[in-house]
Each structure stands twice: as structure tokens, then as C-alpha cells.
Amino acid sequence: MDTLTIEGEDEAALASLPRRDPSIRRFSRRSRRLFRLLRRLVVNGDNVCDGTVTGEDYAVVTPPPDAVVGEDDVKPLPEFIGAGGGAGIFKVPVRAAVHPGRPPCLELRPHPLRETQTGKFLRSIACTETQLWAGQENGVRFWNLDDVYEPASVIEGQVRRGDEDTSPFHESVITSPTLCLLADQSNKLMWSGHKDGKIRAWKMDQRPCGSDDDLNPFKERISWQAHRGPVNSIVISSYGDMWSCSEGGVIKIWPWESLEKSLLLKPEEKHMAALLIERSPIDLRSQVTVNGTCSISSSEVKYLLSDSVRAKVWAVQSLSFSIWDSRSKDLLKVLDVEGQAECRADMPPLHGQQGDHETRVKFPTPSKKEKSPGFLQRSRNAIMGAAGAVRRVATRSAGGFVVEDTRKTEAIILAVDGTIWTGNMSGLIVQWDGDGTRLRYVNHHHRAVMCFCTFGDRIYVGYASGYIQVLDLDGDLVSSWVSHNEPVIKLAAGGGFVFSLATHGGVRGWYVASPGPLDNIIRTELSQKETLYARQDSVRVLIGTWNVGQGRASHGALMSWLGSVTSDVGIVVVGLQEVDMGAGFLAMSAAKETVGLEGSVAGQWWIDAIGKALDEKKTFERMGSRQLAGLLISLWARKEIRTHVGDLDVAAVPCGFGRAIGNKGGVGLRIRVYDRTMCFVNCHLAAHLEAVNRRNADFNHIFRLMVFSRGQNLSNAAAAGASTAAYTLKTTTNQSPGAEEVKSDLAAADMIAFCGDFNYRLYGITYDEARDFITQRSFDWLREMDQLRQEMKLGKVFQGMREALITFPPTYKFERNRSGLGGYDSGEKKRIPAWCDRVIYRDTQSTPFSESNLQCPVVSSVIMYEACMDVTESDHKPVRCKFHATIAHVDKSVRRRELGKIIKSNEEIISIFEELKSVPETTVSTNNIVLQSQDTGTLTITNNSTTSKAIFTILCGGQTIVKDDGEEEAEYNPRGSFGLPRWLEVSPASGIIKPEEAVEVRVHHEDPHTVGEYVDGIPQSEDTRDKEAILMVNIRGSCSTTWTSHSVKVRHCFSAGVCLIESKPPNLTENLDGSPREDGEEH
Structure with missing residues (x-):
């Protein structure tokens, strides 16, 4: 039998203790039995002492004797692992060399660190068959799709920060932020709309990337002042005119004739070109204003859509649509988002703009006749009033949108069958016909729809959650995957890809053959090349936690706690509790949260004082912080690793007083370290010995609801990268069957570390007994009485997470400014000492002693877990925990290069791409159509295929004037x-x-409606010359990457005489990318 050996000073100390009563002797015998049971637990060959003998799945892990980490060969500490970590949101996230949960993709521009993107975030993308263009905050850039698998461009021996792994690109001169892009393939121009109200044209045939003059950014072809406010959207109508929109309900049309004349001017005549265009617009708002009453809303026009099937244009405002005739410029209809005709002259203010009084914190004031309530009652009233305000604002602005907000239209697209699809803030997708009749609606996801694009008969939907969904033309869900870890703000199709842009500026290309057999082939081949692109780094993280009891600390105390142990540390995280308390402060803090403010004088003092102890001016750089009432967390990174650390986001979840006040709760920071996500959460859980279930509930509430964010407005967040002050909530809405569950932000992280005053106490033990065990340093006995350890064994809290075995005395509760173990609370309450202050974590290991690789990218171990017992400024002792984290990550430039080799060499993949080039065989009834005034001709297109659908598009390759001699x-x-x-x-x-x-296509001659438009100096309404146009009937399959083109010559003869026309159309036909050829191909 194992016995407990008592020697020397310990024996003398025990002899001096008073005699115990029988109940204590019974407890001591029970404790010894527990201790002997602990010693008899089975130790397996992996040095894992587990609880399986009692049917539990917790474990005590002791590293092997030869286990060391780091260059200094430090030995990791033994750890306790809680039960319940293998399921649900507590399951370790799946990681792999190639993501198993989505189709393999082209990382055209890997997610850049936000700090590198200040002033140059990408906002929009547009694609042709050979290029991808992106609008950014300081201009535009483009990629040639032939070069997408190549490594990043090196300029003057350096790669641009934030684009270290980006495919080669070319960039423009600096301009105002670009808000929208439009490709004009007939004239090989990319049009861009800007925040300063200008529209610019850029030539597509710029010099190739890598040329000798790469350092010289390209310039715009022409530009002009189109609006006083930002240019939100631009489209080109079925008749070649440009439409643009801005604030105040303004829509302008820029006739093609003016644009064409300006483009013909020489580059040195840019000023004249701008003047020519600026004098030409048609203001549609003024056209539909009669006697001061306008038929359309004065709210901002956010999007325009050209309905090329019926020659119409849709203008989208938040809660209404207006439909216009492209040719006559007449207003056809105004609808609300429900499809009802809108008759009002102007729209009312949004519901979210009303009731601002609700956001104010109201403090009850007693009447003069009533007796004034006492201080405690007043404090309670103030706190509960603030709590109500927080809940109302959280519901309205932080996740639970009001009814009208969810109805706002965020995206619109034209499908190949001629129907129009819109998406709104609630995730609802609505199908409309060309006349504005609502046909159906679907809802496959509970987050906001951000963008659409189409390829063939598929509709791609990008969501605020980062998901992409693929729908068929009936709105049925075909496929869904997480494309980015931030909102997908733009989608664009071309070159055999569907490209997605996220708010962080990352761009990925998804093969149009996905999902399908292509995915497994690429995933298998690319995973086998893991050793070529896998990289490994390590970093040490110091986490400090301290309940400061509304006090302040000396520089010496901070140095003892933190400054003395940071010589080998790359990241420092500090969590403080009770920085500020009191009813008045809590109420004011809640009120500030409602308007997006946070922080306090005391909190700033602590951040500055800790920064001084860390020598942040020279050694460390402060990354960010978050305060919620008395809770504060802050993070510093060593300057040497600063280029690999960034994207700091913040979050806060209150747990006190109706889950709205921050006297209890959690504040968190999320950061990317070597392209892996680490989350740090500082918690202050419910107090009191008996409140175990409340503490468990607080943890569960924080874990599930903590949402990291940079701002309430997505576009502003993407632009500025600012941190949000107001906490946000996960919303729960009714989802359609089969809708996927979005993982919580903490569950998706590669590493999570919780620190703070968890308030778990020692149970089944008296004050005196605890003091005795502490004096004996019998911490193994005390650990068996620890509430937190018991709850973790049962899988009720911190499921699957780990804590180094505690070898320091309990850190609560002490008398201030009294050193040594004799400083434990000896007052009237004599609170039982407890390990309230803890650090618990989880990495990507699913089994102990895993090695770091791309399947298990973050492997951490604790190399220090201590309490600073010499610090006496609070009734808690500060605790510090040092981790050694080994991080596996991907060299994305190398992986992209290997992907290119696979795409070009694998026979199965080549065969799949060849199949995508299949185009159904079709015939066109005629090559020539002759029309006189108001005549109508018919063009019949026949699909001869017995199995495949054919998609047709009719464009005009150009027109010419027929001379008198024919x-x-x-x-x-x-x-x-x-x-x-x-x-x-x-x-x-x-x-x-x-x-x-x-299908029969109607080809009709119509007299020009527009007065004042000229061709060759002749008013169109008086132009009597014969004209001829070339129609291009382009045919492709439902998922084809190529097309065939049929040419049809249409001649308008003004005179009633006989018109002779060549039976053979010209053999020079312009295809979709503007090159002279009969067949086109997506590369």
C-alpha cells in the first residue's frame, strides 16, 4: 500500500495544528482514500493516466521523459484534459493540406493581413475570358488568367507587403476608391465607378506583367465627373448606353454616341473628352419629376441591372425597384420588395432610423411626493435600465435586424432564362419575371445575401457568412461550401472559373466543373505533394490573468508578473478582471456599448502600465485590446514576428444582469499567427461557492455567442479595418431543411485559450483544512476538491480542453498588501482558498503528443504555469502561463504552382476540361434579314441535340452605313x-x-425615339441612309466553356425600293472577348 511520507518541517507544522474533531478525521480518511485511488489509476504506455476505469473520457497526460520543445529544450508540463471534447462545437476543427469540406480552388490572392491593406482594400471584381480586374481603394489592378499559377511579382528585389503569395498582377495609378467595375468587351475597356463621383475607362490590352516598365502604373483612357456623390453602380444597356447611379435617387444615362466621340480623341485631349461627356447625360430623376413630385424614391440607388433579354434596366434601392425602358428611357414601373406597385412620391424613413430614443439609457427618477429609494435600489434600477438598452440595441444593430432591415435588397442578377433574382439581408432569394412579377422565393441560408453571379444555367450566391451556394434555375440548392472566413462581397465568372472576393481582400477561383469528379482528383494529387509546400514555425505565447479588484499595481509588481519572463516570448496576452466596478460605472459602460464606445481611464492606465513593463516601444508592439465594463484583454506581439501576426478582431459577451451587463462575461481577441487562427478569451464567471451551474452556463453562453468583428457595417469594416466596440450576437432564424449549421467563431479556431477569474471553488472542505493542505503543499489532494476539475471530468464545462497540472497555492482570497501564505483571508467570512484564476486551452490535437503538420497545424504545450505569490496589490494573485506553439502552414505560392502543374498534366483533368468545351449543335434559319420602316422579321434557332440544352445570346457586332451605290x-x-x-x-x-x-426571335425595325441624338452630324430622327448591322448568335451548352457563333446580317432600307443584300454574311465576326473569330473558348 502506498503511504504518504511526512518529513522535517512538514511534520513539525502538522504537530502544531489544533486537534481535529471526528468529522474532520472522517474527511481526512476520505481524502486519503481518494489519493490512493488516484495513485492506483492505470498509466498506459503513452504516459496518459485516464479515467476510463470509471467510464469517463477525461485524462491526465504526462509527457514522455525525453519530450522537450524549442531550441532551449524545455520540458512540457503534465496536463489535465477535460471530457466531452469529441462532439459538436467542442470538436477539434478538421484541417488538411487541401480543405476537405469544399472544392479545391485557385488561391489567386491569399488572405492578406489586414494591416497591410490600409488604403488599398479590394472592393469589387469583374472578369472577362482572359483577365480578372479588381477595384481597390487606391485604383484598379488586373491579372492575366494565363499567369494565374505563377509566383508573385518581384519589383526591385522585393514582393509587395500583403501580396507575397499573390499571382502576378498589374496596377493602375492612384485614384479615389473604386466602388464598381464593368467590362466592355466590344471596345476592350474596363469601366470603373469611384467614390469621388468619377467614372474612368481603362484599356484591357495593357502591357503584360513582368515587363521592364512594371514600376510605371498604367493610366486611365478617359475620365469625367459623373456624380456629386459616389458612383455606386454602372451598367451598359442593350443599346450600348452607359447608366450610372448614386445617392439621392440619382440615375444618369451617358449616350454611347458621346462616349464614342470621346474615345476617338487623342490621349492629350483628355480634358476635351471629359467636357464632351459631362455635357451629354440624361438625368432620369428630373425626367420623372412633375410639379416637384418624383415617381421614384430619393433614397440611394445601390445597384443597376441591365435586362438584355427585354432591353430594360432595373434600378435597386433598399426597399424598392424601378424598371426602365433601355431604348426610350421611360419609367415603366416602380415596385416595393414585395412586388406591389409603389405609388408614393417618396419613400418613408427606414424603420431602423426611427425611435432613436430607444437607444438612450433611461434612469428612473422618483416623483417629489415619493420617498427617494435607497442607494442599492437606485443602483439596481440604473443597471437594469442599461441592460434593457443593451438588449434593444443588440437586437437591432448587432445581429437581430428589425423587420424592414432584413427586407433590404443587397444583390441582383439576370439568369440565362430571363428571370431576375434578388437577395436580401435575411438570406431570402426572390425570383422575378421581366415585368416585375414575383414568381417564387427560396431561403437556403440564414445570413445576408451579398452578391450573385451566373455561369450557364447555374446561379452562384455569396453570403455574409462566407458561404457560396450554387442554385439551379428553379432555386433548388445544388451545392454549398464555406469559401472564405469573412463575407463574400463579389462574385465574377470567366476563364473557366468563378472568382470570389471576401472583405479581407482574398480572391479565390473555383473551377466551373466543381463540385464534381474534378475535385477528388485535384485533392488527391495536391495532397500527395504536401512536403513541397508545407512549412513550420514556432512561437511562444505568454498569457497573464489577474483580478485586480479595482486597484492598480506598481511597476515592480508588473515586472515580477510579466516583464521578467518575456525574453523568449513572441506574443503576450493579458486578461484583467474588475478593472472598474460599481453600479454607476456598469450602467455607464452599458450605455457606451450601445453607441459603439468602450474603454475607461482605468483600463487605459493598465494597458499603458503593462506596455511599459513589456518595453513596447522597442521590443513589443501593441496589437489591440477590448474592454467590457470591468473586463479587459490586450495583446502585444514581438516586433521580430510582427509581419506574421495580424488581423486582430475583438468580441465581448456580457453575462451579468439579464445577460446584458459586463460585471460578468467574457472579452476576446482573435488573431492570425502564421496563417493560423488563435483566440484568447478573458472571462469573469458567476461568483459564490454554490453557483457551479451558473458558471457552467456562463461559459457555454460565451463559447456559443462570442462573435468576432471589426465593425457593424461590412463595407466600412473592410475599408478601414476598425474594431467594433459593440458586441454582436449570433442570430437564430428558421432555416430550410438541410440548411447547414454555421460553426461558432471559437469552435472554428486552431487554438483557443481561456483565462480569467473563473470563480470555481474548492468543495467538501473547510477553511482550516484547506489551509492545512496548502501549508503541506499537498496540491494533489486539493485538486480532487476543485469544482472546475470535477466539472471538466463530467464534460460539463471547457469540454475537451486542457490545463497544466496546478503546482502553485490557491490564488484566492488574500488580504491586500500582506505577503506569504499567511495572507489568506482571515476576516469574518474566512473565504475558503481556491484556484479561481486559471488558464485553459485547446489546440488542434485530437490525441495527446500529436506532431504538427497540415492535418494538425497547431500543437501547443505548457512550459510554465505559475502564480506570482509575491504580488500583494489585490485579493487575487496574478497567474501566468507560457505556451510553446508549433505551427504548420502552407506556402501558398508553391502550392498554387503545383496545382498548375497538375491541371496541365493530369490526363483525367484534361479530359474533364475537354468535355466542358462541348457545344450543342444548332442551326439558324437565315443569314440575312431585310427590314423597312416598322418591319418585323423572324429568326429561328433550332437545338439539334437530343440530350443537351442550348443557351443563346444575341449581340450586335457593329453597324455600318450603306452607300448610295450599294x-x-x-x-x-x-x-x-x-x-x-x-x-x-x-x-x-x-x-x-x-x-x-x-425558339423564334423577333427582329423589328423601330423609328428612333430619342430627339437630339446625331450620327455623323445628322439627327437620328432625320437619318434616311440605309444601315446594316451584324447580329452574332452565340451558342453554348448549359455548362460550356466555349461557344459557337452564327452571323446574321440585318439591313434597314429606308426607301421602298428593292434592297439587294449579299447572301453570304461577312466572315469576320466578333466574339464575346472582342477578338475576330467564329468560335470562342474560355481559357
Whole structure:
């Protein structure tokens, strides 16, 4: 039998203790039995002493004798692992060399650290078949798709910060922030709308990346002042005119004739070109204003959509749509988001702008006749009033949107079948016909729809959660995956990819063949090359926690606690509790939270004092902090690793007084370290010995609801990277069957560390007994009485997380300014000493002693876990815990290069891409159509395939003037985006043809409506010359990356005489990317 050996001073100390009564002797015998049971537990070959003998899944892990970490060969400490970590949100996140939960993708621009993007965040993307363009805060950039697998560009021996792993790109001169992009492939121009109200045109055929003059950014072709406010959206209509929108309900049309003349001017005549365009716009708002009453709302026009099927334009405001005729510029209809006709002259203010009085904290004031309540009652009233305000604001602005907010339209797209789809803040997606009739709605996800794009008969949807979903034309869900860890703000298709842009500036390309057999082939091949692109680094993290009891500490105390142990540390995280307390402060803190403010004078003092102890001016850099009432957490990074640490986000979850006041709760920081996510949470849980269940509930509340954020407004957050002060809440809404559950932010992290005053006490023991065990340093006995350890054994709290075995005395409760173990509370209450102040963590290990690799990227071990018993400024002792973290990560430039090799060499992949080039065989009924005034011709397109659908699009390759002698001009001049001439109507201009079916296209001549427009100096309404246009009937399959093009010559003969026309159309046909060829291909 094992016996407890008592020697020397310990024996003398025990002899001096008073005699125990029988109940204590019974307790001592029970404690010894527990201790002997602990010693008899089975120790397996892996040095894991587990609880399986009693049917539990907790474990005590002791590292092997030869286990060391770091260059200084430090031995890790034994750890206790809580039960319940293998399921649900407490399960270790899945990691792999190639993400198993989504299709393999092209990392065109890997997620850059936010700090590197100040003033140059990407806001928008647009794609052609050969290029991807991005609008950024300081201009535009583009990638040639032939170079996407290449390593980053090196300029003057250096790679630009934030673009270390980005594919080669070319960048423009500095401009105002770019808000929107539009590709005009007929004229090889990229149009951009800017925050300063200007529209700019950029030539697509810029010099290739890597040329000798890479250092010279390219310049715009033309630019002009289009609006007083920002240019929110630009489109080119079916007739080649440009439409743009801005604030105040303003919509302007820029006729193609003016744009064309300006583009013909020489570069040195830019000023004249701008003046010419600025004098030409048509202001639609003024057109529909009669006697001061306007038919459309004065709210901001956010988006425009060109309905090329029916030659219409949709203008989108938050809660309404207006539909316009592209040709006549007439307003056809105004609808609300429910599809009802809108008759009011102006829209009322949004519901979210009303009732501002609700956000104010109201403190009850007694009437003069009533007796004034006491201090405690007044304090309670103040706190509860603040709590109500916090709940109301949290519901409205931090996740639980009010009814009208969720109805706001955030995205709009035209599908190939001619239907129009819109998405709103609630995740609702609505299908409309071309006349504005609401056909159906679907809801596959509970977060806001941010963007759409289409490829073939598929609709891609980007969400604020980072998800991408693929829908068919009936709105049914085809596939879904997490594309980014931040909102997807833009999608664009081209070159065989669907590109996605997230708020952090990362750009990924998803193969149009995904999801499908292609995914498994790439995933397998790329995973086998893991050794080529896997990299490994390590960092030491020091976490300090201290309940400061509303006091302050001397510089010496801070040096003893933190400054003396940071010589080998890369990251320092400090969590403080009770920085400020009191009813008045708590109420004021809650009120400040409602308007996005946080922090206090005391909190700032502590941050500055700790920074001084860490020598932050020379050695460490302060990354950020978050305060919620008395809770404060702050983080510093060593300057040597600063380039690998960033993207700091903050969060706070209150747990006191109706889950709204921050006297209890948690504050958190999330940060990327070597491209892995680490979360640090400082908690102050419910107090009192008997409140175990409340503490467990507080932890569960914090773990599930903690949402990290940089700002309440997504676009502002992306632009400025500012931290949010107000905490946010996960919303719960009704989801459709099969809708996926979004993991909590903490559950998705590679490493989580909780620190703080958890308030778990010692149970089944008296004050005197605890003091005796402490004097004997019998901490193994005391650990068996620890509430937290018992709850972790049962899997009720900190599920699956780990804590180094405690070898220091309990840190609570002490008399201030009294040193030594004799300083424990000896007052009237004689609170039982307890380990209230703890550090508990979880990394990516699912089994002990795992090695760091891309499947288990963060492997941490505790190399120091101590309490600073010599610090006496509070009734708690500060605790520090030092981790050694080994981090495996990916060299994304190398992995992208290896992906390119696989794509180009794997025979199965080549075969899949060849199949995507298949185009159904089709025939067009005629090559020539002759029209006179108001004539209508018919064009029949037949799908000869027996199995495949055909998608057709009719564009105009250009028009020319027929000379009197019948000879044609040599050149067909295309309008913007292959738009139709004003005298020609084509309906429908695009659509789907089922197998072995045909569609009839109406080709009609119409007299020009617009007065004052000229061609070659002749008013269009008086132009009597014969004209000829080339229609391009482009055919592709439902998922084809190539198309075939049929040419149809349409001639308008003004005179009633016989018009002769060549039976053979010209053999020079412009395809979608503007190159002269009959067949097109996506590369």
C-alpha cells in the first residue's frame, strides 16, 4: 500500500495544528482514500493516466521523459484534459493540406493581413475570358488568367507587403476608391465607378506583367465627373448606353454616341473628352419629376441591372425597384420588395432610423411626493435600465435586424432564362419575371445575401457568412461550401472559373466543373505533394490573468508578473478582471456599448502600465485590446514576428444582469499567427461557492455567442479595418431543411485559450483544512476538491480542453498588501482558498503528443504555469502561463504552382476540361434579314441535340452605313458591350432552348425615339441612309466553356425600293472577348 511520507518541517507544522474533531478525521480518511485511488489509476504506455476505469473520457497526460520543445529544450508540463471534447462545437476543427469540406480552388490572392491593406482594400471584381480586374481603394489592378499559377511579382528585389503569395498582377495609378467595375468587351475597356463621383475607362490590352516598365502604373483612357456623390453602380444597356447611379435617387444615362466621340480623341485631349461627356447625360430623376413630385424614391440607388433579354434596366434601392425602358428611357414601373406597385412620391424613413430614443439609457427618477429609494435600489434600477438598452440595441444593430432591415435588397442578377433574382439581408432569394412579377422565393441560408453571379444555367450566391451556394434555375440548392472566413462581397465568372472576393481582400477561383469528379482528383494529387509546400514555425505565447479588484499595481509588481519572463516570448496576452466596478460605472459602460464606445481611464492606465513593463516601444508592439465594463484583454506581439501576426478582431459577451451587463462575461481577441487562427478569451464567471451551474452556463453562453468583428457595417469594416466596440450576437432564424449549421467563431479556431477569474471553488472542505493542505503543499489532494476539475471530468464545462497540472497555492482570497501564505483571508467570512484564476486551452490535437503538420497545424504545450505569490496589490494573485506553439502552414505560392502543374498534366483533368468545351449543335434559319420602316422579321434557332440544352445570346457586332451605290463601309463599328443600334429591336435577346426544340426571335425595325441624338452630324430622327448591322448568335451548352457563333446580317432600307443584300454574311465576326473569330473558348 502506498503511504504518504511526512518529513522535517512538514511534520513539525502538522504537530502544531489544533486537534481535529471526528468529522474532520472522517474527511481526512476520505481524502486519503481518494489519493490512493488516484495513485492506483492505470498509466498506459503513452504516459496518459485516464479515467476510463470509471467510464469517463477525461485524462491526465504526462509527457514522455525525453519530450522537450524549442531550441532551449524545455520540458512540457503534465496536463489535465477535460471530457466531452469529441462532439459538436467542442470538436477539434478538421484541417488538411487541401480543405476537405469544399472544392479545391485557385488561391489567386491569399488572405492578406489586414494591416497591410490600409488604403488599398479590394472592393469589387469583374472578369472577362482572359483577365480578372479588381477595384481597390487606391485604383484598379488586373491579372492575366494565363499567369494565374505563377509566383508573385518581384519589383526591385522585393514582393509587395500583403501580396507575397499573390499571382502576378498589374496596377493602375492612384485614384479615389473604386466602388464598381464593368467590362466592355466590344471596345476592350474596363469601366470603373469611384467614390469621388468619377467614372474612368481603362484599356484591357495593357502591357503584360513582368515587363521592364512594371514600376510605371498604367493610366486611365478617359475620365469625367459623373456624380456629386459616389458612383455606386454602372451598367451598359442593350443599346450600348452607359447608366450610372448614386445617392439621392440619382440615375444618369451617358449616350454611347458621346462616349464614342470621346474615345476617338487623342490621349492629350483628355480634358476635351471629359467636357464632351459631362455635357451629354440624361438625368432620369428630373425626367420623372412633375410639379416637384418624383415617381421614384430619393433614397440611394445601390445597384443597376441591365435586362438584355427585354432591353430594360432595373434600378435597386433598399426597399424598392424601378424598371426602365433601355431604348426610350421611360419609367415603366416602380415596385416595393414585395412586388406591389409603389405609388408614393417618396419613400418613408427606414424603420431602423426611427425611435432613436430607444437607444438612450433611461434612469428612473422618483416623483417629489415619493420617498427617494435607497442607494442599492437606485443602483439596481440604473443597471437594469442599461441592460434593457443593451438588449434593444443588440437586437437591432448587432445581429437581430428589425423587420424592414432584413427586407433590404443587397444583390441582383439576370439568369440565362430571363428571370431576375434578388437577395436580401435575411438570406431570402426572390425570383422575378421581366415585368416585375414575383414568381417564387427560396431561403437556403440564414445570413445576408451579398452578391450573385451566373455561369450557364447555374446561379452562384455569396453570403455574409462566407458561404457560396450554387442554385439551379428553379432555386433548388445544388451545392454549398464555406469559401472564405469573412463575407463574400463579389462574385465574377470567366476563364473557366468563378472568382470570389471576401472583405479581407482574398480572391479565390473555383473551377466551373466543381463540385464534381474534378475535385477528388485535384485533392488527391495536391495532397500527395504536401512536403513541397508545407512549412513550420514556432512561437511562444505568454498569457497573464489577474483580478485586480479595482486597484492598480506598481511597476515592480508588473515586472515580477510579466516583464521578467518575456525574453523568449513572441506574443503576450493579458486578461484583467474588475478593472472598474460599481453600479454607476456598469450602467455607464452599458450605455457606451450601445453607441459603439468602450474603454475607461482605468483600463487605459493598465494597458499603458503593462506596455511599459513589456518595453513596447522597442521590443513589443501593441496589437489591440477590448474592454467590457470591468473586463479587459490586450495583446502585444514581438516586433521580430510582427509581419506574421495580424488581423486582430475583438468580441465581448456580457453575462451579468439579464445577460446584458459586463460585471460578468467574457472579452476576446482573435488573431492570425502564421496563417493560423488563435483566440484568447478573458472571462469573469458567476461568483459564490454554490453557483457551479451558473458558471457552467456562463461559459457555454460565451463559447456559443462570442462573435468576432471589426465593425457593424461590412463595407466600412473592410475599408478601414476598425474594431467594433459593440458586441454582436449570433442570430437564430428558421432555416430550410438541410440548411447547414454555421460553426461558432471559437469552435472554428486552431487554438483557443481561456483565462480569467473563473470563480470555481474548492468543495467538501473547510477553511482550516484547506489551509492545512496548502501549508503541506499537498496540491494533489486539493485538486480532487476543485469544482472546475470535477466539472471538466463530467464534460460539463471547457469540454475537451486542457490545463497544466496546478503546482502553485490557491490564488484566492488574500488580504491586500500582506505577503506569504499567511495572507489568506482571515476576516469574518474566512473565504475558503481556491484556484479561481486559471488558464485553459485547446489546440488542434485530437490525441495527446500529436506532431504538427497540415492535418494538425497547431500543437501547443505548457512550459510554465505559475502564480506570482509575491504580488500583494489585490485579493487575487496574478497567474501566468507560457505556451510553446508549433505551427504548420502552407506556402501558398508553391502550392498554387503545383496545382498548375497538375491541371496541365493530369490526363483525367484534361479530359474533364475537354468535355466542358462541348457545344450543342444548332442551326439558324437565315443569314440575312431585310427590314423597312416598322418591319418585323423572324429568326429561328433550332437545338439539334437530343440530350443537351442550348443557351443563346444575341449581340450586335457593329453597324455600318450603306452607300448610295450599294457599296458598304469597310468597318462595322460596335457600340458599348455589343449593344444594338437604336433602330433595331431583338426579342428575346437570350434564352434557353431545350433539346430538339426551337425558339423564334423577333427582329423589328423601330423609328428612333430619342430627339437630339446625331450620327455623323445628322439627327437620328432625320437619318434616311440605309444601315446594316451584324447580329452574332452565340451558342453554348448549359455548362460550356466555349461557344459557337452564327452571323446574321440585318439591313434597314429606308426607301421602298428593292434592297439587294449579299447572301453570304461577312466572315469576320466578333466574339464575346472582342477578338475576330467564329468560335470562342474560355481559357
